[in-house]
Amino acid sequence: MTEGRTEEVIKEKLEGRFGTNLSNWTIQRKGRLYVELPREVLVEVVQFAKEELGFDHLSTITGLDAGEHLELIYHLFAKGMLLNLKTKLPLSDPKVKTITQLFPGAEPYERELEDMLGATVEGLPPGRHYPLPEDFPPGQHPLRKGWKVSDAYPQEV
Amino acid sequence: MSKITIPLGPQHPALKEPGNFMLVLEGEQIVGATVRLGYNHRGIEKACEDRSFIQNLYLIERVCGICSHSHTTCFCMATEDAAKIEVPKRAQAIRVLVGELERVHSHLLWLGVAGHEIGFDTLFMYAWKDREQVLDCLEMISGNRVHYALNTIGGVRRDITLEQKAEILKRMDILEERTQYYIQLATQEPTVLARARGVGHLPTEEAKKRGAVGPTARASNVPFDVRKDDPYLIYNELDFKVITSDSCDVFGRLVVRVFELLESFKLIRQVLNNLPEGPISVKVPRKLPAGEGVGHYEAPRGEDIHYVRTNGTEKPERVKVRAPTLANFSSIAYMLEGGYLADVPIVIAAIDPCFSCTDRALSISTSTEGGYSLSWEDLRKMGIEFYRSRGLDFSRIAK
Amino acid sequence: MLNKLVNWARIKSPWILHFNCGACNACDIEVLDALTPRYDLERFGVLLKATPRHADVMVACGPVTRQVASRMVRIYNQMADPKFVVAVGTCASTGGVFNGCYNVLGGVDKIIPVSAYIPGCPVRPEAVIDGVVKLLSSLKQS
Numbered sequence: 002m003t004e005g006r007t008e009e010v011i012k013e014k015l016e017g018r019f020g021t022n023l024s025n026w027t028i029q030r031k032g033r034l035y036v037e038l039p040r041e042v043l044v045e046v047v048q049f050a051k052e053e054l055g056f057d058h059l060s061t062i063t064g065l066d067a068g069e070h071l072e073l074i075y076h077l078f079a080k081g082m083l084l085n086l087k088t089k090l091p092l093s094d095p096k097v098k099t100i101t102q103l104f105p106g107a108e109p110y111e112r113e114l115e116d117m118l119g120a121t122v123e124g125l126p127p128g129r130h131y132p133l134p135e136d137f138p139p140g141q142h143p144l145r146k147g148w149k150v151s152d153a154y155p156q157e158v
Numbered sequence: 159m160s161k162i163t164i165p166l167g168p169q170h171p172a173l174k175e176p177g178n179f180m181l182v183l184e185g186e187q188i189v190g191a192t193v194r195l196g197y198n199h200r201g202i203e204k205a206c207e208d209r210s211f212i213q214n215l216y217l218i219e220r221v222c223g224i225c226s227h228s229h230t231t232c233f234c235m236a237t238e239d240a241a242k243i244e245v246p247k248r249a250q251a252i253r254v255l256v257g258e259l260e261r262v263h264s265h266l267l268w269l270g271v272a273g274h275e276i277g278f279d280t281l282f283m284y285a286w287k288d289r290e291q292v293l294d295c296l297e298m299i300s301g302n303r304v305h306y307a308l309n310t311i312g313g314v315r316r317d318i319t320l321e322q323k324a325e326i327l328k329r330m331d332i333l334e335e336r337t338q339y340y341i342q343l344a345t346q347e348p349t350v351l352a353r354a355r356g357v358g359h360l361p362t363e364e365a366k367k368r369g370a371v372g373p374t375a376r377a378s379n380v381p382f383d384v385r386k387d388d389p390y391l392i393y394n395e396l397d398f399k400v401i402t403s404d405s406c407d408v409f410g411r412l413v414v415r416v417f418e419l420l421e422s423f424k425l426i427r428q429v430l431n432n433l434p435e436g437p438i439s440v441k442v443p444r445k446l447p448a449g450e451g452v453g454h455y456e457a458p459r460g461e462d463i464h465y466v467r468t469n470g471t472e473k474p475e476r477v478k479v480r481a482p483t484l485a486n487f488s489s490i491a492y493m494l495e496g497g498y499l500a501d502v503p504i505v506i507a508a509i510d511p512c513f514s515c516t517d518r519a520l521s522i523s524t525s526t527e528g529g530y531s532l533s534w535e536d537l538r539k540m541g542i543e544f545y546r547s548r549g550l551d552f553s554r555i556a557k
Numbered sequence: 558m559l560n561k562l563v564n565w566a567r568i569k570s571p572w573i574l575h576f577n578c579g580a581c582n583a584c585d586i587e588v589l590d591a592l593t594p595r596y597d598l599e600r601f602g603v604l605l606k607a608t609p610r611h612a613d614v615m616v617a618c619g620p621v622t623r624q625v626a627s628r629m630v631r632i633y634n635q636m637a638d639p640k641f642v643v644a645v646g647t648c649a650s651t652g653g654v655f656n657g658c659y660n661v662l663g664g665v666d667k668i669i670p671v672s673a674y675i676p677g678c679p680v681r682p683e684a685v686i687d688g689v690v691k692l693l694s695s696l697k698q699s
Binding site for chain 3: 198199200201202204205216217220221222223224226267282283286287290303304305
């Protein structure tokens with residue numbers, strides 16, 4: 002982690018390596034950088050950020066239902082800066098590759114994407130649901146917009 | 159030696175919280191551990207989308223009863239970033255004050271619970287009695303001992319009076335003196351050292367690789383503290399140290415927390431003696447402009463992160479909460495493996511797990527291949543007996 | 558006659574099983590706090606037990622998440638008669654702030670019978686003591 006890094010410097014280095022793949026840059030304020038990229042380059046960008054730019058901590062992965070697609074945000078942290086990498090997954094094919102080989106701690110965050118949004122994380126080792134109960138009706142993803150309790154438990158409402 | 163698998167739980171050691179761990183044993187040693195989460199999942203993130211921002215403050219507060227202020231402050235910071243709201247200095251200072259008071263109460267609570275786990279119930283009683291001092295301070299400022307509801311979007315709801323300031327300072331002096339006793343206990347009392355040294359080993363590289371946060375990471379010499387690494391509120395103007403230990407074990411986690419108490423007293427005094435003048439909040443519209451923000455906060459257990467997306471209405475589009483204990487998860491399995499069954503309660507307790515924060519789940523298995531299952535209480539007692547038979551008896555500590 | 562003796566013994570020192578059914582921990586720590594020196598529930602003979610078989614009163618905190626529900630019923634069934642359940646806190650009483658959340662059933666009485674409700678978010682230790690004393694005196698009358 003080098004001292005004297007600024008948001009501009011990080012942006013330049015990422016653009017230098019990934020160029021046109023990155024879009025919609027936002028430097029919201031000091032220490033907050035947002036950028037969009039296609040899922041095909043996600044793992045590479047995360048690896049580059051970790052190994053070359055010092056972002057050696059994954060704070061969490063946010064997933065949300067943006068209507069036309071699912072949006073994932075990978076929040077990477079290095080001293081003084083949160084790098085938020087956004088990627089879109091089409092609803093027809095909501096797949097993304099795992100980053101647990103780079104960040105073993107990502108496992109629960111990726112499982113949450115599967116349980117709550119119905120995404121599929123390729124390469125995630127098999128394991129129990131998180132955070133939903135084992136006996137939660139399959140195919141039900143609470144964080145999808147428009148999902149209601151009655152979708153999973155019609156007898157209760 | 160044959161292997162047997164035992165499930166533990168769901169009552170977790172540190173606060174009768176639901177949790178589950180599957181341990182594979184060979185003799186007395188643990189050769190495999192899996193941690194399963196799930197009991198506390200309530201569906202908060204989904205519920206947030208149906209409530210206004212102010213209503214969400216009350217919901218987010220209840221993610222966890224021990225670090226409730228951490229969660230609401232983090233949520234406020236994320237929302238304020240998203241809606242480009244600037245919070246007045248005085249409000250920021252008050253948020254820091256309450257945050258540090260919360261850190262003190264949380265660490266004292268942990269100290270008592272850790273004592274209970276190793277059979278040192280006197281420590282539990284002392285620590286919780288001292289903790290009442292902090293709860294009194296919090297009640298004085300906010301009206302409640304737990305869940306202080308001090309935050310609002312754009313600032314805080316209550317101000318600090320001069321009498322309150324004097325009272326808090328007085329109690330900090332009392333607590334500082336008591337903390338000297340805890341420091342001596344933690345660093346010199348042989349029975350404590352015997353239970354804590356070399357137990358729950360987590361080397362620095364593993365801590366970093368697995369994304370450990372908070373005192374757990376700092377006890378493995380990873381100097382990660384959001385107050386220094388991504389300063390928020392007025393922390394960049396305050397003088398305090400990040401406490402680390404290169405012990406990489408339960409002893410390190412104990413030492414880090416006890417010394418952090420001293421740093422918190424320092425911070426509380428600085429804030430109270432230099433409270434900036436000015437308003438305690440700004441007026442904020444009901445409908446917040448579309449945007450997104452990330453709140454980053456050092457809760458007593460470690461890095462807390464909230465992501466909020468606003469959409470121009472009075473309800474958030476998305477609220478994501480990742481509380482600290484979840485980040486420490488993959489480190490637990492590492493710490494348990496190779497250790498003894500008798501050490502399990504203290505190793506788990508030492509990361510100060512808050513399953514409420516994390517879970518929002520846990521699952522329990524009743525499969526008993528090998529023939530037995532254990533409740534936490536059984537395991538805790540077993541651990542205490544195991545060490546008592548080797549001469550470690552806390553009832554011999556006089557004071 | 559024997560019944561009265563047993564009843565009297567139970568009233569004198571109820572043994573409590575504390576159960577967290579998906580709570581945020583605030584009520585749990587206030588219940589535990591009731592046992593610490595400032596409030597000292599133990600002077601009434603109230604003891605915290607770890608196994609259901611030794612407990613007379615289950616003290617439940619939390620809105621009851623789905624995962625916990627069956628476990629809670631099982632533990633309740635393991636308790637010996639006569640047994641009582643105290644719902645501590647607003648969540649255990651009605652689901653509290655989590656009412657309507659998809660993974661929450663909304664109150665202990667949705668799955669097991671409750672003898673006493675102690676409101677509060679969280680409850681104060683004094684309210685816990687008050688609730689326990691009230692439960693005991695209602696037992697005395699029966």
